[in-house]
Amino acid sequence: xNVLEKLEQEQIKEEIPEFQVGDTISVHAKIVEDExxxxxxxxxxxxxxxxxxxxxxxxxxxxxxxxxxxxxxxxHSPRVAKIEVTRRGAVRRAKLYYLxxxxxxxxxxxxRKIDYKKPRK
Amino acid sequence: xxxxxGRKLGMTQVFSPDGNVVPVTVIEAGPCVVLExxxxxxxLKIGFGDIKENRVRKPQQGYFKKIELSPRRYIxxxxxxxxxxxxxxxxxxxxxxxxxxxxxxxxxxxxxGFAGMIKRWGAKSFPSSHGHPMQRQAGSxxxxxxxxxxxxxKKLPGRYGGAKKTVQNLEVVQVRPDENLIMLRGAVPGSRSxxxxxxxxxxKKRK
Numbered sequence: 001x002n003v004l005e006k007l008e009q010e011q012i013k014e015e016i017p018e019f020q021v022g023d024t025i026s027v028h029a030k031i032v033e034d035e036x037x038x039x040x041x042x043x044x045x046x047x048x049x050x051x052x053x054x055x056x057x058x059x060x061x062x063x064x065x066x067x068x069x070x071x072x073x074x075x076h077s078p079r080v081a082k083i084e085v086t087r088r089g090a091v092r093r094a095k096l097y098y099l100x101x102x103x104x105x106x107x108x109x110x111x112r113k114i115d116y117k118k119p120r121k
Numbered sequence: 122x123x124x125x126x127g128r129k130l131g132m133t134q135v136f137s138p139d140g141n142v143v144p145v146t147v148i149e150a151g152p153c154v155v156l157e158x159x160x161x162x163x164x165l166k167i168g169f170g171d172i173k174e175n176r177v178r179k180p181q182q183g184y185f186k187k188i189e190l191s192p193r194r195y196i197x198x199x200x201x202x203x204x205x206x207x208x209x210x211x212x213x214x215x216x217x218x219x220x221x222x223x224x225x226x227x228x229x230x231x232x233x234g235f236a237g238m239i240k241r242w243g244a245k246s247f248p249s250s251h252g253h254p255m256q257r258q259a260g261s262x263x264x265x266x267x268x269x270x271x272x273x274x275k276k277l278p279g280r281y282g283g284a285k286k287t288v289q290n291l292e293v294v295q296v297r298p299d300e301n302l303i304m305l306r307g308a309v310p311g312s313r314s315x316x317x318x319x320x321x322x323x324x325k326k327r328k
Contacts, residue, residue, distance in 0.1 A: 002130075003130050003147060003149070003300075003302065004130060004131050004133050004147060007133055007135075007147065008133055011135065011136060030140065032139060032140075054133075054134065055134065074142070076136070077136055077140050077142070078136055078138070078139075078140045079140035
């Protein structure tokens with residue numbers, strides 16, 4: 001392994017809960033407000049995961065007071081303190097950008113009953 | 122100026138403790154061997170990089186035999202303010218610098234061959250629409266009958282890159298003397314595996 005790969009490997013977090021695009025997740029993000037540090041929880045649907053080693057990022061979308069809000073987090077950043085998966089979603093796309101144009105009933109995601117990763121019998 | 126030789130490994134990113142992403146260049150810095158102490162120049166002759174014995178030119182072989190040290194690929198004279206800590210054979214390692222220090226890095230920039238105005242001087246391109254006949258050419262050379270010549274130093278296409286360049290005041294982000302690694306914030310001249318000279322910043326005082 002070359003040195004750069006090794007350096008990037010060092011920064012990858014060891015424990016990341018398994019979550020997929022379509023899942024509803026709560027992200028506990030550290031926010032620094034002049035000297036004071038607090039944790040803010042952002043809950044929504046994970047609509048994209050961009051996998052790229054340490055640079056991996058994911059996008060969480062929620063509708064807050066009728067306004068769509070999306071936040072992009074760096075998965076391995078120390079500012080992302082914790083990720084909780086609250087609901088698994090069944091989706092057939094890798095990126096759920098179509099949700100941006102849907103509201104209400106159309107923007108629902110079916111609950112996932114099976115584990116995609118497990119081979120089906 | 123205290124310094125050492127190194128090899129560019131490439132760029133990546135690290136997270137700072139407060140969670141910001143810092144773009145860094147990773148450099149294999151040292152270990153450099155002091156070959157000679159040049160007292161009257163207040164300098165050290167230092168060597169860096171392994172080389173097979175049979176690849177060294179004869180005059181250099183003789184030189185390394187005389188000073189009784191194993192041959193190195195690169196040899197440079199480098200000014201040091203304080204020579205008292207060094208004698209021939211002593212090593213200069215990456216721990217010459219601490220995180221938070223500022224350094225100047227000298228290297229050979231990537232050669233770009235014969236480059237046009239846009240790449241070489243950052244000129245603007247002519248519009249691609251509205252019937253313009255050309256986009257990337259140099260345009261006007263200057264005035265007309267007065268002065269009836271092109272001024273010296275007029276920016277024109279030509280050979281670009283492949284020259285010695287120095288980037289000043291790069292912050293040292295991390296130092297790992299055991300692995301001979303230095304990480305600097307920002308970019309340094311040259312391609313990966315290019316030889317670099319890393320010196321204490323000339324213009325910035327230590328923090």
